[in-house]
Amino acid sequence: MSRSLTPPRRSSTSAPVATGGASTRARVAALSNPPLDYVYDGSFEGLLSVLFAIYDRKAAPNTIQPLGTVQGGLFAxxxxxxxxxxxAARVWEGLLRHMDQEARTRLFHVFLSEQPDRELLVFRYADLAMRxxxxxxxxxxxxxxxxxxxxxQxxxxxxxRMEAFVRFEKTSDELxxxxxxxxxxxxxxxxxxxxKRYADQRWLIFDKRRRYGLYYDLTRTDVVEFETTAPQRNTDISATVLDEREPLFKLLWQSYFDHVNIPERKNMKLHRRHMPLRYWRYLSEKQPREQRFEPIKNKRPPGGQSALGK
Structure with a gap:
């Protein structure tokens, strides 16, 4: 399945699409033909292509399924x-005739939610808006x-939460x-x-569950796919490829949280509400402490008298 960071955009050379106002709404074709089971490649562009095919064929969907997960009927x-x-770009821009940009963006969010019936939900919402x-x-x-x-929501x-809870580790090659x-x-x-926030450094954010990530090379952010033929038990970076200062960075980060913590105001119920347990395994401050942080103490000459006091 191909992935993109943004919904499709219409070419700048194409005619603009009018927005707002009932006068700009095109007449929606009646879906008078027998319903069909549609299959697409699993991408958002593919789903928008399916929406176009539904009205082109005038056949409502029984199902809309990605390739590889198709469950066909006995006769269909x-x-x-x-x-x-x-x-896909034409459909995406055309939706603005029937809804504002915020509502249209929600359809993209529904697709990313991975709900089992997300495709039919996008169709039903769009169809209702058009009619x-x-x-x-x-x-x-x-x-x-x-x-x-x-x-x-x-x-x-x-x-x-992801924008707040991502914790980076630095590798020996400055990634x-x-x-x-x-x-x-x-x-x-x-x-x-x-x-925008880390524009001055190379970084990679890896989604362990979906086996793909974002890679920023100081000029642009791209989607990077990972092979799934050989399942891996763990995606943690080996200590041999980490920057030699990374353990110190981790220790300092943990020490910061230890020092700003106020034991008398500890409220784990509220803490778990704002920072659910499922995120803790990837947070440095939630890992076991290898050693207790001790601040550097000022050195004094024997006798406790400062050298500057002589």
Whole structure:
């Protein structure tokens, strides 16, 4: 499955798409033909291509499934839709005739949420928006609108946590590496934050669960895929490739948290609410202390008298 950091963009040479206002809404084709089972390559561009095919064929979807996970019926043969980037960009821009940018972005978040029925949810929301003729983002009486809003909130929360909880380790070749395992596929959402904040250093953020990462080479951030043929038990960097000062950096980071901690105000219930346990395995400050930090003490000459006092 191909991955991208942003939804498809229409070519600058293409005609602009008008936004806002009922007069710009195109008439939506009636889905009068028998429903079909659609199959796509698993990418967001592929899903947008499926949306185009649904109205082109005038056939509503029974199912929309990624390749490799297809569960066909006894008599129905799934229809495989080829991904077309130009078509996907056209659909993505065309959605602005029926919803604002914030609502459209929620559809991308739904896709990244990896919910089992995410494809049908995106279709149902888009179809409702196109047929209603007005903004539906606040129509919480509709189950699909409520689910899209709820998933968008979950994605925002996970994105915020990843931006706060990523901990880098420096390798001997000046690469800063971090491993994460978020509940949702949020790497495309956190890429702008880390690209802007750490623009002066090379870094790699690896999603252990999904086996891909973000790599920044001082000029741009790209998606990097990892082979899955040979499963690995652990993705931690070997100590032999870490910068020799990395253990000191880890110790100083742990010591900072030890010193700012106020034992009398300890509230583990609140602590776990803001920093769930599933993130602790990748946080330096939550690892066992190898040694207790002791501040450097000023040296004094024998007798306790300062040399400057003579």
């Amino acid at each position: 043969q799934p229809v495989e839709i080829e991904t077309d980037e130009a078509t 209603t003729g007005r903004d539906i983002s606040d129509n919480y009486t509709d189950e699909n609108v409520r689910r899209v809003a709820h998933i968008a 979950q994605m925002y929360r996970e994105k915020h 800063f590496h971090a491993t994460i395992e978020p509940d949702f596929d949020v790497l495309p959402l956190i890429a702008p934050h880390f690209t």
